[in-house]
Amino acid sequence: MKIGVIDYGMGNLFSVEQALKRLGCDVVVTADENELDTADALLLPGVGAFPDAMKRLAETKLDRYLYTVKEGNRPLLGICLGMQLLFEKSEEVVPTKGLGFFKGSIKRFSGISEDQVYRVPHMGWNELAVTNRPTWLKDEAPAKHVYFVHSFYATEIDETELVAYADYSGIQVPGIVANGSVTGMQFHPEKSGALGVYLLEQWLKGVATC
Template identity: 90%
Template sequence: MKIGVIDYGMGNLFSVEQALKRLGCEVLVTADENELDTADALLLPGVGAFPDAMKCLAETKLDCYLQKVKTENRPLLGICLGMQLLFEESEEVAPTKGLGFFKGSIQRFSGMNEGKAYRVPHMGWNELIVTNRPIWLQDEAPAKHVYFVHSFYAAEIDEMELVAYADYRGIKVPGIVANGSVTGMQFHPEKSGALGVYLLEQWLKGVASC
């Protein structure tokens, strides 16, 4: 299977590329639309600030390309910031429009809950609680915890699009979202041990079955 990792200048590409290769994938890391069109599925990574990422996507016209990908129902997986870009908007740095594939906005953890302070960013291992199983995620997982590193999270989402969440200081943090052919993972599956490998593997099997 060939996976196109979208290189728009803001992703930790090496770790994702290596994780996919370990699962037997041929991996293209590129911003070239013609090359991406040869892939069976696409992966949108991301590290950094939301406005900078949207600017990079616009400058390379990959934002328009991703809209075409969504229209054509091609499999797309967004990871970490890559998932956040799939939502309608973000308040990070300055109000910025996202790709709009999922309902909701990206908001910062306040750092306070019921008068008690908590750490921001949300960093470390957290239990992933599955609420809505898509077709590709039917089997029991080999572990329960995944690795998060983020200061912003998706809020005001459509609960029908929520697959799994993590509880962080009483906040329901969307961990996996899905809408048709588009999937998002807020955590880093490539850094999440047995469960991360399992989730990537299951997503790939879902792509293959299509």
């Protein structure tokens, strides 16, 4: 299976590439649309600030390409900031419009919940609670925890698009979302041990059956 990792200048590309290769994938890391068109599925990584990422996507015209990907019902997985870019908007730094593949807004953790102070960023291992199983996620997972590193999270989402969440200081943090052929993972599956490997593997199996 060939996976195209979208290189728009803001992603931890090496770790994602190596994780996919360990699962037997042929991986191409590129911003070239013609090369991406040869892939069975696409992965949108992301590290950094939302406005900078949307600016880079616009400069490379990859934002327009991603719209054609969704319209064509091609499998797409967004990871961390890559997932956040799939939502309607973000308040990070300055209000910025996102791709709008998912309903909702990206907001910063306040650091206070029910008069209790909690750490921001949300960094470390958290248990995932599955609420809705997409077709590619059928079996019980071999572990329960995944690794998060983020200061912003998706709010005001469509609950029908929520696959799994993590509880962080009483806040329901969307961990996996899905809408048709588009999937998002807020955590880093490539750094999440057995469960991360399992989730990537299951997503790839879902791609293979499309």
